[in-house]
Amino acid sequence: MEARHLRYALALAEHQHFGRAARSLGIAQPPLSTQIAALEREIGELLFDRTSRGVVPTAAGEAFLARARAALAEMTLASVDAGRAARGETGRLRIGFTGSALLDPLPGVLGRFRRTHPGVRLALQELDSATGTAALLAGELDVAVGRGNPRGVGAEDLLTVSIGTDHLVAVVSVAHPFAGRSAVELDQLAAEDLIVSPDAAASYLRPVFGADRAPLDGATLARDVHTIAGLAACCAGVGLGPNRMRLIARTDIRFCDVEPRYRLPDLAMSFRAADRSPVLAAFLSVVRLNCSDVGSRLDDLLARHPSVVADAARS
Structure with a gap:
């Protein structure tokens, strides 16, 4: 049984006539009659009474059509959800950050990302730079914002871009x-x-x-x-x-x-070079838009990350 069989049955129930139903579907009448008959054989029940006044669903047909409508609606929603996930509009993004990043630029970046991607769940955790790097390498984070470039075993597997410069002050x-x-x-x-x-x-x-x-x-x-x-x-x-x-x-x-x-x-944002997540791509595009001095550096860095480049181009 395929989705088209469900659409054929629903069209026939709506028009109560093989010819009119076939025209609404854009197919010839004989193939429609053949497909409905095949569907009835597969189910093992007569779904439609063929009368001189038209074609009407049987009791079995009414039960089948109710489920068919629900199934097609779910299939439509599944297609919509798949498209949203592919565009980075749903899912989860785990971000670890050093506290000073909450002064700037994270408020602007996270605020904009929440407004433009409300379906993405953000998991935020304050961590020192070394702990954030370790969590990123362990797969416990998707993005780490820390002070300076990541160091240690596995750091070569990360992509890092500066998102802010600073000098020392006293308070x-x-x-x-x-x-x-x-x-x-x-x-x-x-x-x-x-x-x-x-x-x-x-x-x-x-x-x-x-x-x-x-x-x-x-x-x-x-x-x-x-x-x-x-x-x-x-x-x-x-x-x-x-x-x-x-x-x-x-x-x-x-x-x-x-x-x-x-x-x-520098404040630096790091992520795994092998991560092709659409949600990550969407987040990096927001970083590019919100941090005016990051764009060109991020473009250069992402030459090995085509999914992010494509997402940024759509933005």
Whole structure:
């Protein structure tokens, strides 16, 4: 039994005449009669009474037609759902991110993606850069946003693009002596109690103080930029973090540039090179649209990812 047999039976029930039903289907009458007879043999029941006044469904036919309508409706929905999935309009996307990415650019990217792809379920998890990379390589994430390029075994299987640059700034309470300054120097920071993220303390801030490990070894560790700012507001020390911390809207803290300026590793978005998911393709297209300085770099990077290039072209 095929879908066309269901359509033939429904057309015959609607028109109650083989000739009219055949014309509505765009076929000749003899093939329609043959197909209906074959359908009845397959089911083992007479579906239509052929009378001089027309063709009417039997009781068995009425029961069959009710199921046929439902089946064709489900087949139509299945086709629609398949098309939506192929376009990345449904499914799930798992994203791990470092906290500072929530200041910029993730709010704009995720907001736009939710508006344009409401059928996609987002699973979001805050992770430090190393943990995010490990989860991505283990297949537990689809996208990881962290500080700097992924490292370690398996990193060569990932594609990575910068989505934001940053330099180091200090954040202090309004009561701190640094609060009225536009900038502070590294030797001044080395004499302060510092507040940093574990990610920063263990990796990319190590070169800032050169051979002197004491400032970071004795630092207070805070989970994310909001905690760093909050602890600084409590006079717990001087917080160090990315310039995008200035987006935190608090009246009890002040920011100072660090001199000499120290560029932090870029915020980087990574995904598996072998991932051909339409949902990932749709997400990367939104990243391209929402992050004006990412587009050309993403184009170059995705030369090995044709499904994403095609999705971006449709956008």
